[in-house]
Amino acid sequence: GESVGLHLPTLSVQEGDNSIINCAYSNSASDYFIWYKQESGKGPQFIIDIRSNMDKRQGQRVTVLLNKTVKHLSLQIAATQPGDSAVYFCAENKAPTGGGNKLTFGTGTQLKVEL
Amino acid sequence: DGGITQSPKYLFRKEGQNVTLSCEQNLNHDAMYWYRQDPGQGLRLIYYSQIVNDFQKGDIAEGYSVSREKKESFPLTVTSAQKNPTAFYLCASSIGRPTYEQYFGPGTRLTVT
Numbered sequence: 058g059e060s061v062g063l064h065l066p067t068l069s070v071q072e073g074d075n076s077i078i079n080c081a082y083s084n085s086a087s088d089y090f091i092w093y094k095q096e097s098g099k100g101p102q103f104i105i106d107i108r109s110n111m112d113k114r115q116g117q118r119v120t121v122l123l124n125k126t127v128k129h130l131s132l133q134i135a136a137t138q139p140g141d142s143a144v145y146f147c148a149e150n151k152a153p154t155g156g157g158n159k160l161t162f163g164t165g166t167q168l169k170v171e172l
Numbered sequence: 173d174g175g176i177t178q179s180p181k182y183l184f185r186k187e188g189q190n191v192t193l194s195c196e197q198n199l200n201h202d203a204m205y206w207y208r209q210d211p212g213q214g215l216r217l218i219y220y221s222q223i224v225n226d227f228q229k230g231d232i233a234e235g236y237s238v239s240r241e242k243k244e245s246f247p248l249t250v251t252s253a254q255k256n257p258t259a260f261y262l263c264a265s266s267i268g269r270p271t272y273e274q275y276f277g278p279g280t281r282l283t284v285t
Contacts, residue, residue: 066212089272100176100262100276101215146214150272158203158272159230162214 069169076134078166080147083128089150091160092121092132096143104132104145134168142170175199176277178263183282185257193248193280195263203266204246205274208232208259215262221246222268250282257284 070076082090088109093101107114107121107130114121120133130147144167148160176197185191197204203222207215217230221240235254240246246265250257260281264274 091273093276098279098281100264100278102276103273106273158266158268159205159217159220160272160274162207162216164212164214 066164067167067169069171070137071171072137072139074137076132076137076141076168078132078134078145078147078168080130080132080163081128082130082147082149084149084151084161085125085128087149087151090121090123090130091148091150092119093146093148093162094141094143095146095165101146137168137170139170139172142168144168176263176265176275178261178277178280181278181280183280185282185284187284188252189284190249190251191257191282191284193250193261193263193282195246195248195277196244197246197263197265197275197277198244199265199267199275200243201265201267201275202243203268204240205264205266206230206236206238206246206248207262207264209262209279210259218248218261250284257282 091106092104094104095101105116105119105121107123118135122131144165146162146165148162179194205220206218209215216232218236219238221227224243227240237249262279263277266274
């Protein structure tokens with residue numbers, strides 16, 4: 058079946074360094090990808106999204122890269138801060154056939170920022 | 173949390189009892205979703221609704237039921253048929269196309285003993 062998976066369950070980085078969180082997907086029909094940040098005990102928060110017709114998209118301190126050739130998605134966080142410590146999820150939306158939309162989530166990567 | 177409220181934040185029930193989790197949104201979103209999250213896992217879709225009075229089963233609907241009588245509300249009932257109901261439950265809503273972004277509530281942690 059289709060799945061969204063992450064390469065690493067935990068990522069530790071030093072404060073001020075850049076972080077890269079990776080995600081692999083297997084559904085070549087997916088047309089939309091999104092990254093969420095989830096702090097402990099809270100609901101996920103939107104970080105950034107990207108459509109399949111794009112390779113790169115930048116936000117504030119974050120960049121998402123999409124490589125459709127190898128079905129790989131990454132989230133780059135510049136100058137990582139202690140407040141960035143959280144679990145990060147990627148999710149994909151398979152191009153809907155019935156008019157609706159559903160997101161399929163990966164298992165998440167725990168980002169730990171060391172002082 | 174983006175105009176989505178879930179109540180209560182913590183809920184305790186005895187095994188064999190049905191329990192209903194509340195989800196309300198004031199974002200005027202057509203679509204609403206219920207997810208279950210277990211420790212160390214991602215979000216799994218239970219039910220979703222694209223429009224009032226209509227809903228579809230997600231990947232793990234067994235033991236759950238929903239209703240969508242109003243656009244703003246999408247309550248989830250965890251029935252006694254759900255074999256492992258203890259989990260963190262998240263509600264989300266979406267405006268739909270052209271964006272698929274979903275806005276999440278703060279979650280309800282259900283513990284069944």
